[in-house]
Amino acid sequence: xxxxxxxxxxxSAPPGGSGEVQDASVGAPVREWxxxxxxxxxxxxxxxxxxxxxxxxxAKLAIQLARDVYTRRQEGVSVWVVRSDQIxxxxxxxxxxxxxxxxxxVYRHPTFYELPKSVDHM
Amino acid sequence: MAATNSASITVSGxxxxxxxxxxxxxxxxxxxxxxxxxxxxxxxxxxxxLSNTALDLIGQARGVLTRAGQIEARQGGQGHDExxxxxxxxxxDYRNLTIVELPRGDFAATMLRTAMLAxxxxxxxxxxxxxxxxxxxxxxxxxxxxARYHQEHAADWVVRLGDGTPESTARMKAAIDWLWPxxxxxxxxxxxxxxxxxxxLGPRWSDLQDDWRxxxxxxxAEAGxxxxxxxxxxxxxxxxxxxxxxxxxxxxxxxxxxAFPGGVW
Numbered sequence: 001x002x003x004x005x006x007x008x009x010x011x012s013a014p015p016g017g018s019g020e021v022q023d024a025s026v027g028a029p030v031r032e033w034x035x036x037x038x039x040x041x042x043x044x045x046x047x048x049x050x051x052x053x054x055x056x057x058x059a060k061l062a063i064q065l066a067r068d069v070y071t072r073r074q075e076g077v078s079v080w081v082v083r084s085d086q087i088x089x090x091x092x093x094x095x096x097x098x099x100x101x102x103x104x105x106v107y108r109h110p111t112f113y114e115l116p117k118s119v120d121h122m
Numbered sequence: 123m124a125a126t127n128s129a130s131i132t133v134s135g136x137x138x139x140x141x142x143x144x145x146x147x148x149x150x151x152x153x154x155x156x157x158x159x160x161x162x163x164x165x166x167x168x169x170x171x172l173s174n175t176a177l178d179l180i181g182q183a184r185g186v187l188t189r190a191g192q193i194e195a196r197q198g199g200q201g202h203d204e205x206x207x208x209x210x211x212x213x214x215d216y217r218n219l220t221i222v223e224l225p226r227g228d229f230a231a232t233m234l235r236t237a238m239l240a241x242x243x244x245x246x247x248x249x250x251x252x253x254x255x256x257x258x259x260x261x262x263x264x265x266x267x268x269a270r271y272h273q274e275h276a277a278d279w280v281v282r283l284g285d286g287t288p289e290s291t292a293r294m295k296a297a298i299d300w301l302w303p304x305x306x307x308x309x310x311x312x313x314x315x316x317x318x319x320x321x322x323l324g325p326r327w328s329d330l331q332d333d334w335r336x337x338x339x340x341x342x343a344e345a346g347x348x349x350x351x352x353x354x355x356x357x358x359x360x361x362x363x364x365x366x367x368x369x370x371x372x373x374x375x376x377x378x379x380x381a382f383p384g385g386v387w
Contacts, residue, residue, distance in 0.1 A: 054167045055167060065168070067271075069167055069171075
């Protein structure tokens with residue numbers, strides 16, 4: 001929590017004083033807060049979709065800030081957050097080996113079926 | 123839109139109108155103070171959160187001030203709209219609690235004040251949702267959800283800072299010592315409260331004191347902070363007798379409408 005309090009100039013915090021922002025000139029927080037990825041479900045029945053990231057000290061604050069940063073205009077009914085460093089990602093260098101072989105296998109796609117009109121969100 | 127006139131207005135002393143002005147003005151001035159953090163908060167996410175809170179409060183102020191003007195008209199008064207009430211009243215006609223006009227202080231003081239106010243407003247909106255005035259009840263039904271979130275977010279910060287580093291703890295203690303004496307005014311009931319209770323417009327604010335104290339005590343306990351002893355000092359913003367700070371807020375807030383009466387985006 002050391003980052004939260006900032007580092008004030010000595011004697012700059014008179015309660016009721018000018019309210020100068022405490023540490024703008026003294027430097028950045030001692031330690032960056034961890035980054036969190038934010039996923040928002042826009043309505044019941046749909047998937048949570050990644051919509052961005054934010055910094056927060058812990059999970060509870062991350063959820064609150066996700067609400068403030070990403071769901072201000074009724075975008076969602078549910079929010080997930082996950083520490084960015086907990087996500088395991090594929091290596092961009094493996095892109096060719098991972099993904100290119102799929103390009104010419106059209107039979108893997110269910111594109112030869114007609115979906116009834118009443119089926120949404122497939 | 124409002125008449126193109128920048129002269130100050132005076133507002134009906136009707137007790138229902140006064141009750142609503144206390145609510146609307148407190149929301150409005152608190153929003154103005156929170157708005158000062160825009161672009162200055164310690165981190166961008168919190169900057170947005172503070173602006174959100176301010177905008178919620180402005181929305182509440184708009185609803186309540188509009189209703190105050192309607193009731194004023196119904197009682198045979200002039201019936202001012204929300205813009206006239208916000209931008210053309212002088213300091214002595216503002217009815218906000220003194221605590222919201224005090225300078226915004228540091229982040230600890232801002233969060234403590236927001237937690238104190240949001241706790242009070244949550245309790246007030248809960249009661250106002252059953253008001254005999256259907257308009258006010260509708261405003262309250264929406265506002266109580268907003269106040270609940272404001273309280274949760276701000277109270278979490280009080281706990282984080284109060285139970286944080288030596289620096290953050292010292293700042294939160296200083297904020298409590300500074301702000302606590304101004305909370306007594308909230309629960310000083312008078313003829314306006316008695317009238318509101320008798321008319322089933324809303325509760326006496328003193329009726330909310332026990333619940334408010336219990337919630338504040340729980341937040342303070344979690345933060346490892348002690349609440350100061352009560353003192354005889356009473357601020358008097360609700361009666362229109364303000365600290366030196368309100369005039370500066372109004373000068374900034376009202377300047378544009380006074381200089382360009384009726385101006386719109």
